[in-house]
Amino acid sequence: MISIDLTGKTALITGASGQLGRVMARTLARAGADVAVHYRGNEQKALELKQEIEALGRRCIAVQADITDAESVTAMKDRLLGEWQAIDIVVANAVIQYEWTSVLDQPAEDYRSQFESCVLQNVLLAKAFIPAMIERKQGRMIGINTECSMQNFPGQSAYVAGKRGMDGVYRVLAKEVGEHNITVNQVAPGWTISDRDRENNTEVSEGYSSSVPLKRRGTDQEIANAVLFLASDLSSFITGAYIPVNGGNVMPAI
Template sequence: MQIDLTGHLALVTGGSGQLGRVMCRTLAGCGADIAVHYHQNAASAEKVVAEARALGVRAVSVQGDITQQADVQAMRQQIEAELGSPDILVNNAVIQYDWTSVLTQPLADYEGQFRSSVLHNVLMAQVFVPAMIQHGWGRVIGINTECAMQNLPTQSAYVAGKRGMDGVLRVLAREVGEHQITVNQVAPGWMISEDKPDDAAADTYRAGVPLRRRGCDQDIANLVAYLASDLANFISGQYISVSGGNVMPTI
């Protein structure tokens, strides 16, 4: 059994970042053409594009602020002109900020998380899903977080945004399912990436994970590729934790 995404086009927001670039490589390795979104790091995006093309697929980079409707619409126009209409969306980009307590977290951070978690997913759906409806097939995959279940101190702005994202995507799954479009969420734990290797600072975290280790960026990309494929064509509306059991969604 293999994951074959030949003939599909994936758009990965934040595709030049730590998790995003591995998703792009993995999807390209499965045969999907790739649109690599970036906000500021053009050089990193072009490197990912080159890596995807080396795997034999078509790839372009596309710049934009995913919290602005005009930017997302411009992204669609560029991608359609160069590659066609994406039928796989991976909504991965998110605004970074300093975490502190509810009592001291700047209000701008809550607004930023709302825009990059909730409005990001709304805009991507409004701009790109209509073409999926016309084609009768599509995948929307939102990158959530284990934090949405942990609710630990200093996580409030992040959790607020990601829980809002969860609501939007669950409703979207019900609204577009009849068109054979699945909508799911991948929720990473504290992952190891190329830029952020494991270290002793994570000892306490690892001790609380049933597998007693941290996962890596490839673990996230593997699930994204699976959910993008026809192997997952009857899975929708799900929040799937990739955390080694650190958080366990319940029934």
């Protein structure tokens, strides 16, 4: 039997108080990892999640930071490395939300916010946590991208611009740090069912699902499972990958 055991590993998940982030945090904790739960404003949800993880017998730190600000990210790093000495797995999940509209109508500030939360966040996280990974000759950096990066539908421009920029950073970083046994990969969810959908009974969307080869929306747990795989030794020879988890709705081509 093959199982995933992250016992002894530490993980940081940005945006862990959000819809997808909280499931990733629980999943890595259930696999044995100690988890740092990052939040920006939702302290209550982060502290509730911390209690859940500690109830599983794992260590957990709830840490506030602005992931677009270098000083704030450095302060988060100093706290985490001060308490745990090492972060083995970094999951960059946080993103700034905004209202989508056409290129002509989208405020310029939305493009700036997407650059900051999609590109700059990952640069700052890499600068903060990868040097220690290089010293230990091991590490995992996992970014949450999106199927929108391949769709390029009307109204998606700011989000797509940020996430495609993120993709470039990840591909270059994978080549730069691979010699140190550090993998750098991306998970690209489709339109995912989360707790919000379950609470509002909005899990079913026939219009979207009809275009998906598997004829359904994915779940937050299925996204977290992909993150768990990339965090584990089972993915030790995978780096630089953009992995859609969307039932085949988009398919990277050779």
